[in-house]
Amino acid sequence: MTGRLAGRIVAVHGRHFLVEAADGRYDCVTRGKKGGLACGDRVEIKLTSLDAGVIEKNLPRDNLLYRSDSFHTKLLAANVDQVFIVTAAVPTPDPGLLDRCLVASEAAGIPARIVVNKTDLPETAAWLDKLAPYEAMGYPLIHLAAKQDIAPLAAWLAEKTSILVGASGVGKSTLINSLVPEAEIATREVSEALDTGKHTTTNTRLYHLPGGGALIDSPGMQEFALGHLNQDDLQAAFPEFRPLIGQCRFYNCRHLKEPNCAILAAVEDGRIQRRRWRCYETLCRELDGAAKHY
Ligand SMILES: Nc1nc2c(ncn2[C@@H]2O[C@H](COP(=O)(O)OP(=O)(O)OP(=O)(O)O)[C@@H](O)[C@H]2O)c(=O)[nH]1
Ligand SMILES: [Mg+2]
Ligand SMILES: [Zn+2]
Known part of the structure; x- marks a missing residue:
């Protein structure tokens, strides 16, 4: 078990990283306390058993999407071609969160697009009115209902690595399940009483799209601190x-x-x-x- 393999991190579970190499997937850890790895990172691993390894090296990144305050840095994903900020009229959206996601994408140099999911809900019209100025700023708006027709989003994804970010309950995992049937990610009803999502997805994970390209699911966020910007x-x-x-x-x-x-x-x-x-x-x-x- 001395071989070194090149691979890509496709899932992050706390201090464990699932690394995909040409011949399979390996459950990997890092040496010592070295953190700072993200889904999408290209790495070199050294195998320690048939299905496990140690990450020896993180190869240079094209970009990194992350958030941070004075105390914590939370890496979302590395080496992505585009960010889809998923929104929906239900639960009640927070335009401030959308703005912060846009700022983070701009600062990372990654093109951002805005998805309006759940267009089957009557509340959508008012939300679309609020979003019109963003289209004027140059951000593409993609409208769809995840469970009815995902073609409007699918058209953007071929051969690219894309990430879905946004509040809990907007339908990120539902979108991925529709695009990647074998993904079978858990999704949950939003809480009507609290008007929030339920934080169903708890880790960041990359899925391969049947038509080429990859899509990263991420946990719903409530806030987006941007302490790393000047x-x-x-x-x-x-x-x-x-x-x-x-x-x-x-x-x-x-x-x-x-x-x-x-x-x-x-x-x-x-x-x-x-x-x-x-x-x-x-x-x-x-x-x-x-x-x-x-
Ligand atoms: N009406 C309607 N409901 C939808 C649509 N897409 C998703 N939902 C519902 O919205 C709820 C939340 O969906 P999820 O996919 O779990 O949302 P998420 O963004 O992954 O949430 P977190 O994992 O908590 O971040 C589920 O009950 C979905 O069935 C849609 O197009 N229309
Ligand atoms: Mg989810
Ligand atoms: Zn001025």
Whole structure:
């Protein structure tokens, strides 16, 4: 059992990583306390038995989607081609979570698309109205009902590695079950009393699509901390700000309350949505707060 194999992490269970190599899957651990591995990472493993091994090396990443506050970093996935932020009108959506998922994708340099699932529900119309501005910002909106017709999403997935992220109960696992019949992931009714999902999926896992490509399921999230970003990352992560960057009076304008700020002027006259700017402002404040811990 001395062979070294190249593989890819396809599932993360705490400190165990399921690694897929050319000839099969291996239950792997890392040496010592080294953490920092994510679903989608390309690794080299050394076999310790017929079906287990140790991860010896993490190969360079194309990108990494993650969240972090001052205390924790949570890796979502590495080497992905696109992020699908899955939303639904039920349970009641949190637009702030959508914004944060978009900012994280932008900051990681991964194209983001917005999925509106459960279009069979009558509440969907109002949610689509709220999302219209995102389409204007350049984010594709994909509408579908997971249990009826998944073609609108399937069309985006061929030959790519994609991840589904979003709140609990929006239907991420249901979408994967429809696209990958043998996945058979557990899904659960949302709680009507609490108007929330039930956090059914607890680990991140990659599934191969029958038509080529791979799709990663992730646990539903309630919040998305972005403590790893700096001021430049943050303003660059709002695509509607970009045409105006460099037009403020001060070259280092933070677009919070500075005079003659091009972004604030655009918020005033409606070219930029006020609630998007508020999200930016909140994230700036969180950055200032995080900086105090160092
Ligand atoms: N009406 C309707 N319900 C759906 C649709 N898609 C999924 N659901 C239901 O939504 C509930 C939650 O679905 P899941 O797939 O478990 O949601 P999830 O996003 O994986 O949730 P977590 O694993 O907790 O993050 C289930 O009861 C699904 O049957 C849809 O298109 N329409
Ligand atoms: Mg799930
Ligand atoms: Zn400004």
